[in-house]
Amino acid sequence: MTTRKKIKPTTYAETLEALRKTRDAIKRAEKKKTEETAWRDELIAHAGQFAEAQGGVIAQSAGTTPARVSQIKPVRQARQEGAARAVREAKKAGVLGSTIEPPAKLTGAAAAMAAKLTEIKGVPGPREIPGVDDYAKELDTAAARGPRELPGIGETPVTIEHGSVSKRKWTKQRPRVTACAAPDGRIVMQGQAFQLPVRGRSAAAWLEVLPAHVERLVFVGDPVWHVPDSGQTMTDDVTDWLSAPLPDGWTSGRHFPHERHPVARFEHRGDDGSRRRVEIQHLGTWVPGSGVTDPKVAWHAFKMLREGVQTRFGGAGVEILGSPTTTGQDLWARTIPQNTEYPLMSAELRELIRTTSGQGRFELFTPPSVPEKLPSLHYYDCTFAYAGLTWGLPVGNPIRITAREYESAHQVQQKKWIMGRGRWHVRATVPSDWTHVGLLPCSGASGWEYPREPGRTFTAWASGSEIWIALQRGWHVEILDGVTWAEGKPLNTWRDKVVDLWRALGSMSSTASGLYAEAAALAAKMARSILLFTVGGFHSKGSARKGISGTEAAIPASAYRAEQTESGSWTWQADREESSMFLHPEWSAEVYGRMRARLLSGPNGVGALAVPLSAIVAFRSDAMMLTEDTGWANGDSTPGRFRRKGAMGPVDAPTSEAELLALRDAMEGKA
Structure with a gap:
């Protein structure tokens, strides 16, 4: 292909004319691109109707990503209809706790799905029923199968990922006002305990009465999002809680709808243009299985942890972040010596290590x-x-x-x-x-x-x-x-500082009494979580990032699965790669x-x-x-x-x- 040599105009007027022509050419090209993109999406949706359709093959042929293929509305609707059909047939087959008498005979895909589901019938614990893909994953772990053959190195590039390193890099954090509360409305903020006139367990009920300066609300005791004897799964309880209507001026942010320890994020825009963000989580995010029910204990534990972290990691600008993992990663980055870098392994080598390395025995x-x-x-x-x-x-x-x-x-x-x-x-x-x-x-x-x-x-x-x-x-x-x-x-310097903090808090729990002894013991467990979860975070390749959006348009383009709830909001999942510095x-x-x-x-x-x-x-x-x-x-x-x-x-x-x-x-x- 021959590239036409562009000759620059010699006068100002000629240059302006050339700019106008270029502008019009760009508009025509953009219009053509929009038309071709729309036609491509129609073809993708059409291709998805064929029995042999595979998302990866379609994406490769279309020059796009599998996530984009799944995001196209007809494709997504087909997936949802398939999941709903599978659930209906599973209930008819009596394998999801339904009391409906199963039909004498199932045929076709329904029979195959019912047969698969029957193999996992009786597995204890709440059953999740989000879609066909999850049934297949569950079948992989529940049905009898042969041992998985672990790969060798083969053609894996045993090298580093050039240009990707861990180095001394962090962001100065601002203080966040944290409050701890119990589901009955007892709350502690800035050392003061009082009762909120909360009406119900919903997010809306809490946002209506939450003090104006609170940026993070940590619940203790029974999670407010789980409804006793609701007959629903924990995931459904969390989804309903996160997607319920909100007070005027409030909108949902990007929630993390974990079935046990979700993190809810909300934003309020005032008439004067001001913005306020609130994050809601449970103490179990920091100490899984914690039996603490007194918000005073939790609040003082966060205070002790924050003071201990600031003493050991640099004072102002060091704060407790949203989870033990993010806090630990931020603290580790501060301990990397100047002019020291730790290269990341190639993506293929990282995946090989994860695939071939289990955790505990x-x-x-x-x-x-x-x-x-x-x-x-x-x-x-x-x-x-x-x-x-x-x-x-x-x-x-x-x-x-x-x-x-x-x-x-x-x-x-x-x-x-x-x-x-x-x-x-x-x-x-x-x-x-x-x-x-x-x-x-x-x-x-x-x-x-x-x-x-x-x-x-x-x-x-x-x-x-x-x-x-x-x-x-x-x-x-x-x-x-x-x-x-x-x-x-x-990790030695970072480890030593966290261990020193853990020891100091443990010693404080032994010498103090009452409330402060309980708070110090809880803070020591939180310090322990910082180290354990951060080490686990190094092993992560990212996870399925879940979220809830109020409208379909707000679903991120990277989402590979989305479903509409009864309230009209959308739950979605997207692949998330952890920050490369911590891989x-x-x-x-x-x-x-x-x-x-x-x-x-x-x-x-x-x-x-x-x-x-x-x-x-x-x-x-x-x-x-x-x-x-x-x-x-x-x-x-x-x-x-x-x-x-x-x-x-x-x-x-x-x-x-x-x-x-x-x-x-x-x-x-x-x-």
Whole structure:
């Protein structure tokens, strides 16, 4: 194609004429583009009517994204009609708790959907019924299936994402007026407690009476958005609460409609042009399962946490943000040294790490592995586990180590690699005389499992600390591929400050009394959440961002699913990529691997391998249940060390997770 050389006019008048012609040409081009875009959308909607239609293929052919394909109204309506049809047929089939007598015979797609749903009938807990895609996902986890084959490195680019780094960068935060309230209208703000004349549990009822300066409202006790005995799912309760009519002048912002811990955002525009934003959340956002019901305790806990954070992280401009994760990320960014950068891995390598790295180890040993009647049960918990495991993490450029390179290296170099910072794809064989728990994780039919059958060979991805334990115990481990990094200390300063805050608040809870002791204990748990949730955030690839919009036009273009509620508002979902500065799954995967290794063998001979198999009842992330009193203690509350948290007995051996959790809760209550 030949590009016509443009000649600039020689006079002012000629230049103005050229600008007018260019303006008209642009208008014609924009009109043509609008017409072609409308025609493209019609073709997309038409393509979606065919049985073989696939969103990704249509998007590629149209030169757009799958999100845009799903956003087109006829396509979205077809999806909603399919979901509604599936729900109706599911109710007829009697698999969603309906009392309707199922028809004698279902045919076609309805029969296939009913058959799938029947396989998950009886799964405990509230059933969500938002759409066909979610049925398929649920079926994946509930129906019997073979183990998932974990990928190797293959063609994954083992490199960094050029131009993307974590560095010392943050925004000076302004103070936010926080109030804590109970559903009955008791509220505490700026240290003063009073009663609000709230009429009902709706957002509108609270916004009408909320003091003018409140920017964040934190509920304690029973969540106001859940209606007792409503017969609805928790998700439906939250959706109804968020989408209910609002007082004059108020509009909905971008809510986070989580079924248990939603965050609601509202905005008010005054007649004078002023704007006011209010965020509403529950204390469970900070401390899941918190039993605090007194708003005074919660308010003083936020105050203690804020003062402690400001003391350790820089005073003015440091504030408690909307969640433990965002607060922790902001605080970490402030501790990165000047002129220090931590490169992000390539998107493909990040995804490989996430895919091949589980988190905690959850395993229940039932009879005959343990006696049907346990003489006693002892609950051991790893104190502030992740805080004790965030030292020395992988930094810099990743280096791939192939099987050939590993085998040809000297044993000293091999040990250096394994003991360093890395992720390893291995083929492991359980020794023929093995009589203890499994040591390495692999993908199983129902999630992560830990093979221990003598002679079994399997492939796995594991951290160096896990592989080192297996090698020391006589397992045969063949390195198939791996990635290593240099060791750095990206989180040490941040970790030390958070741990210091946690210790100070814990000490305050021991020395204070009454309200202030409760508040300090709660604030210590909130500080713990900051570290735990931030480490988890490094592993995140983003999540389905949910929201509620008052009109269809307000649905973001990135939404891939939208449904209209009975009130006329729209609920939608869109993919969300977390801020790129905090995408470090290589760090979280290293911490997770160390925790699984710590369960097996830790400092001073503490760990599951120090007791017989018959004494191990369960592993639960950073805790274990044993039938023996091992004497493990952690009197000075050192992070990463085990302590006995409770004991009871004799008891029947638990045979389900529900029974195990009931025993755990009983031991914690007893302690």
